[in-house]
Amino acid sequence: MKKHKNKNQQTNSKLHTTKKKPSIVYWLGNNLYLNITNSCPNSCYFCFRKYKNGIQDFNLKLENEPSAKEVIEELQKVINKKNWNEVVFCGFGEPLERLDLILEVTKYVKKHYWKTVRVDTNGQGYLLNKGRDVVLELKKAGVNKVNVSLNAHNKETYNQICKPTFEDAFEHVLEFIKKAKKEGLETEATSVTIPEVELTKIRELAESIGVNFRVREYISFIW
Numbered sequence: 001m002k003k004h005k006n007k008n009q010q011t012n013s014k015l016h017t018t019k020k021k022p023s024i025v026y027w028l029g030n031n032l033y034l035n036i037t038n039s040c041p042n043s044c045y046f047c048f049r050k051y052k053n054g055i056q057d058f059n060l061k062l063e064n065e066p067s068a069k070e071v072i073e074e075l076q077k078v079i080n081k082k083n084w085n086e087v088v089f090c091g092f093g094e095p096l097e098r099l100d101l102i103l104e105v106t107k108y109v110k111k112h113y114w115k116t117v118r119v120d121t122n123g124q125g126y127l128l129n130k131g132r133d134v135v136l137e138l139k140k141a142g143v144n145k146v147n148v149s150l151n152a153h154n155k156e157t158y159n160q161i162c163k164p165t166f167e168d169a170f171e172h173v174l175e176f177i178k179k180a181k182k183e184g185l186e187t188e189a190t191s192v193t194i195p196e197v198e199l200t201k202i203r204e205l206a207e208s209i210g211v212n213f214r215v216r217e218y219i220s221f222i223w
């Protein structure tokens with residue numbers, strides 16, 4: 001006897017078939033972005049991934065963390081479609097959760113495409129990769145730039161808004177920025193515009209370290 005789906009089953013199956021495949025590689029403007037993890041040691045209350053599944057048409061909620069091979073295969077499909085300005089490690093998570101993958105993919109991009117490579121990070125790479133010289137390894141692999149989310153002028157504010165897992169996260173963010181600058185990476189500190197943050201004080205802090213400061217409007221998740 002032929003079975004008929006009830007209404008709920010039909011709706012579920014429709015939802016299933018229309019769900020977008022997660023994107024490892026996505027693009028906005030002239031930049032190509034790599035979404036390599038959904039993990040992060042922070043739990044910022046303003047984090048875009050808490051409220052959205054992605055950006056524009058791209059679903060950034062990964063079902064599995066991709067391997068370097070998978071990232072490179074996805075990159076190969078689009079990297080020659082446009083003269084992209086930069087290849088940026090930035091997605092729904094903290095890229096430095098996957099340092100080895102960043103190093104491998106960066107080496108590949110530099111060897112075959114000579115593109116500028118940037119890592120957008122929360123600056124906790126040394127906490128996530130104990131015993132490694134993260135900045136030096138990034139530099140040696142060919143990373144050109146780092147954008148570091150500072151978001152606060154002191155530890156108290158940082159802990160309040162970013163809710164870090166690591167007790168000394170704020171100190172490590174500052175240390176990361178200093179090391180990146182010292183190693184000669186193009187380094188920018190950034191902050192979202194939310195009521196709790198004092199942008200003037202964050203700017204002063206960034207400039208006292210000697211790096212550029214950029215404000216990110218709280219409308220997109222790209223920070």
Ligand code: SF4
Nearest residue numbers: 040042043044047122
């Ligand atoms: S550091 Fe970035 S990815 Fe992590 S919770 Fe905060 S906004 Fe989200």
